[in-house]
Amino acid sequence: MGLRISGKGQQSHRMVIFFAVFILTTLLILYGSNNTSDGVYIPFHVAISHAVKTADLRKLAGRDGYLPVFGNKSMNLHCRNCALVTSSSHVLGSRAGDEIDRTECVIRMNDAPTSGYETDVGNRTTLRVVAHSSVFRVMRRPNEYMRRTDYNSTIIFWGPPNKIWKDAKGTLFRLIQRIGMTYSNLSFFSISPNKMRKFDNLFSRETGRDRQKSHSWLSTGWFTMVIAIEICDNIKVYGMVPPNYCGRKPGSKKMPYHYYKPRESDECTTYLQNENNRRGHHHRFITEKQVFARWAKLYNITFTSPKWGDTSCTAEKQTSTAD
Template sequence: MSLPKRRKVRTLVLLFFAITFTTFLFSYTLRDPSIYFFKYAFRLSDNFFSRGPCACRRCIAEPEDESWFAERFNQSIHPLMTRENSVLSDDTFRWWQWLQSERQPANFTEVVEELFQVIPDEVLYMDAGPERCRTCAVVGNSGNLKGSRYGAAIDSSDLVIRMNQAPTSGFEEDVGARTTHHVMYPESAIDLDNATSLVLIPFKTLDLQWIVSALTTGTITQTYIPVTARIKANKDKVLIYSPAFFKYVYESWLEGHGRYPSTGFLSLLLAIHICDEVSVFGFGADQYGNWHHYWEENHLAGAFRHTGVHDGDYEYNVTLLLADNNKIQMFKGR
């Protein structure tokens, strides 16, 4: 057989085997697609493991080499109280009771039991993962919000957290109109609409008794000052800031500065633990260095900076460090 003929036969034979093998492989995978399973499983696992801890562009819980944040951030401490995590160590209980010097508190265990007969006992916001992107706006009360026109940006967040009085009516262009979570304590309590979650910061056992009373009988009218006896709020959306988390914020993040953290700083740390991206509005002084609330006139400047219990300068410096570490985005206003 001549060389050209041999080459032609060889080519035909190779083509025959190629067609036969391809046909066999196709028919086999129809019966057993597992060979494709391995191919795509490896591809999916590569995609999964290359993703971050959340679906946002940047995640608060993103592991990184920076030690400052990693040394302070403890994701295992849940910020909200449930029956299960309400048991406090002796050290935590003593510290918490010391905050406002409650001398003869009621039985804490009994109060907690009564509390969760009135409000839900749910574990919330534990759904963190690569599929979630929860954006949150923490809206402080600084006068630097005046003229800022941040309202639309604030309202676009999934959760909008405000604190204490924080009026929105008449200020919507600068501070927004939505509120999903309103943080307060008995002495700063206001009425809420039915869609807003009331987040109570308790400083003492009496505060837990107060929220039960304020939602039911209205019998408690005095703490260390007169307080609102009854409030309008959806009792099915009431949340309690955990005293253990309160202490963690004070020790890990403020390192003992001040007597205890401000409502604003406690709200910020709440957001850092339940959100994936946090934007912060209305913290710090205005452009002239004045410290006042956005609904007040400037002649009250300084009214909430030096209260005797908070270290406002230290808290603000920590907030700036969080921004410098790309854990939050700061909007400094005007």
């Protein structure tokens, strides 16, 4: 009789353990499922437990990393003061055009035009940074992008080496080379494969995440900011929102992603969708702005339209937003 009771006790004990393990496993599966399907993508810096080692970007600057598209020109642009004009619709209504045009060097991105927007974005262009995906759009309007520039203006193309590097010899490279031959008054450069790797490594070092493994695409804004730091002593950025601007959900006021495409999707919606998406490759705009906030005091960067607050507190604010 005692043995039978002991056996039942052991059986009950096993059942308790079984159900405990079952419940714990179920909870872990549900938790993991929620995190992978529709959980909020926490900006990269939040996941970093170690101190971030910010590199000296000006020491990383290498003229050999910018290869002439045609001829033997060298990339030797240097400016005391730069206006970095973003493509954001936040520049509209700023009436900053005159101030921008008075700046020694004016930097623009991709196919952002000046025609019709001079009051807000100015008219001059000293440097334009163009992604491989925007080359054809830029080429379709040569009067806008090739002639409405400063004398001896510079255009830098970036993209995968197998698309823009001379060894690729594809349609895109031939088009870029033809541009360099046609507009000899401008200086055209492409970023070398070695320097492209440096941009990737910089992202990993500043965020603690490998770009490729985290399924991230670097934005033209990332390339432009790093290049601006390399060539400018002081940078004033027009139209870039701070990293905590959009919060968890898009605000009530809709702002087109580009100032020259009024029917385009809302900027905050675009930022949050890219930041939160874990499938496929996406730009991590908010994460990049976290890094820019860290760089602001190191490299004399200020932001306007909208004006940023204390950049030293930005990461802390974003952390509380993401929690």
